[in-house]
Amino acid sequence: MTTHELTEAILRLKAEKRAVILAHYYTPGEVQAVADFVGDSLALAVQAQKADADIILFAGVRFMGETAKVLCPERKVLLPDPEADCSLAQACNGEQLAAFKAQHPDAVVVSYVNTTAEVKAHTDICCTSSNALRVVESIPEGRNIIFAPDQNLGSYIEGRTGRKLIKWKGCCHVHDRVTAAQIEEMKAAHPGVKVLVHPECRPEVVALADVAGSTAAILDACEGDDQEYIVVTENGILWELHRRYPNKRFYPVELVCEYMKMVTLEKVYKALADESPEVVVPQEVAVAAKRSIENMIAIK
Ligand code: 13P
Ligand code: SF4
Numbered sequence: 001m002t003t004h005e006l007t008e009a010i011l012r013l014k015a016e017k018r019a020v021i022l023a024h025y026y027t028p029g030e031v032q033a034v035a036d037f038v039g040d041s042l043a044l045a046v047q048a049q050k051a052d053a054d055i056i057l058f059a060g061v062r063f064m065g066e067t068a069k070v071l072c073p074e075r076k077v078l079l080p081d082p083e084a085d086c087s088l089a090q091a092c093n094g095e096q097l098a099a100f101k102a103q104h105p106d107a108v109v110v111s112y113v114n115t116t117a118e119v120k121a122h123t124d125i126c127c128t129s130s131n132a133l134r135v136v137e138s139i140p141e142g143r144n145i146i147f148a149p150d151q152n153l154g155s156y157i158e159g160r161t162g163r164k165l166i167k168w169k170g171c172c173h174v175h176d177r178v179t180a181a182q183i184e185e186m187k188a189a190h191p192g193v194k195v196l197v198h199p200e201c202r203p204e205v206v207a208l209a210d211v212a213g214s215t216a217a218i219l220d221a222c223e224g225d226d227q228e229y230i231v232v233t234e235n236g237i238l239w240e241l242h243r244r245y246p247n248k249r250f251y252p253v254e255l256v257c258e259y260m261k262m263v264t265l266e267k268v269y270k271a272l273a274d275e276s277p278e279v280v281v282p283q284e285v286a287v288a289a290k291r292s293i294e295n296m297i298a299i300k
Contacts, residue, residue: 003030006265010034013272019078020051021268022068023059025215026236026260031059031268038240040216041113042128046297048072057272058279061259063089066117069279070289077279080267084259086114088200091170092149094118100146104166107144110135111292112153114172117281119148121288125295129199129214132157134299136165152176156199156206174234174257175200182253183208186230190251196221198233205232222248236260 001009011034014021022044023035032038037047041064048056048068057078058065063086065079097119101109111123112132120126127135136157139145145163147154149170158165178201187195187208196218197209206212211221215237222229222241228249231237234257241250271277281289 001266001269003265006269007034010265010269010272013269014057017055017272017275018053019055019057019272020053021057021059022047022051023263024061024064024236024260025219025240026234026257027059027263028236028261028265029239030265031263032236032239034265034268035059040128040130040214042130042214043216044068045071045113045128045293049297051075055272055275057268059263059268060084061086061089061263062279063114063116065279066281066289067113067120067293069281070117070120070286070293073281073283073286076275078271078275079277079279080264080271081262082277082279084262086259087173088112088114088149088170089116089119092119092168094122097122097148097168100148100168104144104146107146107166108139109146109148110139110165111148112150113293113296115149117285117289120292121285123148123289123292125299126292127296129153130216131296131299132199133160135296136161136163138299139163150200152202152206153199155203156212159203159206172200174255176202178202178205178232178253178255180204180208183230183232186251186253190228190230193228193230193251194221194226195230196232201232219244222250234260 021035049071055076061084069077109124147165148168151167154167194210231252
């Protein structure tokens with residue numbers, strides 16, 4: 001089928017099956033185009049919780065589908081490609097986090113949403129890059145805090161809040177690849193142009209940013225009077241940047257998450273048609289994981 005035929009077929013199936021499609025900004029543009037809601041990790045979790053539908057098709061990576069299933073256990077949650085993983089989610093498993101906690105028994109555990117449901121089940125409160133500062137600031141001063149699994153996001157939080165975190169040493173292999181030298185080169189090529197950086201990048205890269213923030217924060221930062229921006233996050237965001245700001249120019253660092261690009265329009269169509277693959281989270285894991293996600297959502 002052509003892209004147009006696939007798009008039409010997906011829209012038809014969506015209506016027939018009372019399904020909603022939630023898509024992350026990093027998925028391919030044609031997938032974002034068939035979604036009912038496109039957002040960053042935080043907005044997608046909130047939207048999953050509110051979804052009035054029989055089926056939620058999560059156009060994103062596996063931890064995102066799991067989060068939706070944990071929040072909506074009674075709904076059928078479909079993931080177009082369950083092999084679409086995330087290097088952060090792979091960086092730490094439930095058993096490892098439990099052993100780490102045992103070494104710091106008095107610590108509050110904060111985990112990035114980019115984790116498996118099992119890791120969330122060992123977590124007190126989750127966070128995303130949108131609310132990480134608020135989440136950490138909600139913990140009383142003087143309490144020890146374990147932060148897993150993104151050491152770069154952890155460093156960013158430490159810098160902004162002045163709090164010291166006990167950091168897990170994981171990273172996003174896509175954002176961690178960017179070097180300060182690359183940013184210096186781009187700044188030299190585009191003098192005076194603001195640099196927008198996702199905090200999954202290394203501290204020395206974040207230090208060169210005019211704005212550091214989640215994908216949603218980067219999108220909002222382009223609302224100002226400037227006509228050009230240097231964008232340092234996964235390239236899927238360009239679809240939404242061009243949609244919102246058709247007359248502005250964006251200079252991206254070439255960053256592609258191969259996991260997000262596994263979510264193709266064909267797989268979205270097939271998943272909706274077959275109502276499979278479905279996300280399954282064991283009930284005891286889901287109950288414990290839900291608490292840590294709801295603790296996060298409660299922090300505005
Ligand atoms: P946000 O959507 O919170 O910006 O996170 C980016 C990301 O890497 C999602 O996998
Ligand atoms: Fe995971 Fe990085 Fe891909 Fe996001 S961009 S899904 S954090 S590997």
